[in-house]
Amino acid sequence: ILYCYFAVFSPMRGPRNSHNFGDTFFVSSRGLNMPAALAADGFWPFVISVVLAIVAIVLMARWANKRFEATGVPFHKFWAGLALFIVIPALCALIFGAPLHWEMPKLQGFNFVGGWVLIPELLALTLALTVYTAAFIAEIVRSGIKSVSHGQTEAARSLGLRPGPTLRKVIIPQALRVIIPPLTSQYLNLAKNSSLAAGIGYPEMVSLFAGTVLNQTGQAIEVIAITMSVYLAISISISLLMNWYNKRIALIER
Template sequence: MQNHTGAPKGSWLTDPRIRAWVFQVVTVVVVIGLGWYLFHNMQVNQQHRGITSGFGFLNNSAGFGIAQHLIDYTEADTYWRVLVIGILNTLLVSVLGIILATVLGFTLGVARLSKNWLINKVATVYIETFRNIPPLLQILFWYFAIFLSLPGPRQAHGMLDMFFVSSRGLNMPAALLAPGFGPFVVAVVVAIVATVLMARWATKRFEQTGQPFHKFWTGLAIMIVVPALAALLFGAPVHWEIPAIRGFNFVGGWVLIPELLAVVLSLSVYTAAFIAEIVRSGIGSVSHGQTEAAHSLGLRNGPTLRKVIIPQAMRVIVPPLTSQYLNLMKNSSLAAAVGYPEMVSLFSGTVLNQTGQAPEVMAITMTVYLAISVSISLLMNAYNKRIALIER
């Protein structure tokens, strides 16, 4: 007996569960077969070109210099150290960019809702301008039109005789560790723990008695007084090295190279435009009745926004905000256009050209970006879960 499909009754074709399993097994076999074919083809091509596969090249000496490195580096160091420097430089751009973009984006998002005509229009023009200009073009503009057009070190623009801006970058004082650094760190940890315990006690006290407690000012006093006492008892935690002009350049202190400044500023300005719209829509999603209720309790506009509107809006803001953080981190690879030594420029550029280990280099680069992206997602998802509404 046959059914309307032509298959015998009781055939596996009539059982959707068996049919689904068969299709999945066939798909997995095809994917594995295709992957093995590509891998075998890559191995054969590498053998014909005399390229040894594997990650042993990471132990070889790099033999090239790096413009900016957060850890000690010489040309005799290995590709392993180059990899670490590339990761740190990528993280530096990502962290600085996320912080600046968040602050600027939230400010612009609130400004877009301002009843002041001028503030509202300025924020609107900013958003519509910078989010419609490609980030690579903005990087090139900041680098070539702004920073490289600055005067040289001898004519650098100085501030307080400690900060100097020139075509070589931003020179600033450097903190050198002193004997009092260890006790100072311990004091900071103690102050943080004390502040957390104080905040929990104050919250519990308020829930039981209804009496408010100035948690912010008390916590601020703890965070200032405890480390200050440690510095007085054990000495300053750091000594400051002031940059000074010697010959044709500055010596001493820290320097932020113009490539780093151009990348951070351009990505921050670009991403802030999108964050501003996310913040505006998040605030708009909160019922206007919340604002009216807060005003009826005597709260002014500022406290209402900080304590009532923003906390509720964050539940809407966080998911798309996570996407913007990920986009900013991935857009940091555009820094290769101006020679900033991040992962793509260092590893997928210089290291790949020197070693010829294309599959290994690309696999490492993609793994690093994947790990950073997953880490950002996990942190933001944890925060989003914490602020989510708990239904009873």
């Protein structure tokens, strides 16, 4: 729908007739032109500081868990972790400079120069797959939560747990046993449904292999076999990762 709008019905036929939003974003039939983030001198020190912040958060969480088990005194892990994640990279940016600088799109001739462009085909594909898959995932999560007996919620309330901790520590761990298997299928469908981008002219993997490569080489069997192998590798990787996570969160019965 978005592709048809931009390509057929939109009066913005070219960059010169594009809609200008603060001399920063430009919308036309060719897509959405926006500023592009480019690495500056402080980029790699900033990346290292983010990694160090994550390591510090993990160590802090382990220390807080041991402290809670030993003394029973809770520690505000969320706020402490958020402070570490903000303060450490911020100090790095102050010392080494900004990690990024922005390249603004500028109209030169008949097209924009610089910045980054989001073409209508990619936007339409992203929105379509997001809305379609999110509807199924939302139903999977809802059914998983509903599968947990309401007695679990009542038991948590009788222990004095608030709704937030009840959901995180009681309901979700039990619901994941129902959520993960169909969620794996949806992730697999999402990877395979991306091939529908060829129908709206977006150059994704199927159109690249079965179109460009096949036309240049003429080796139909080999090209299709390579395409199938790539999708098979992606599907197996997703399945292995989700099965590992499913085994990790499974309740161990004695």
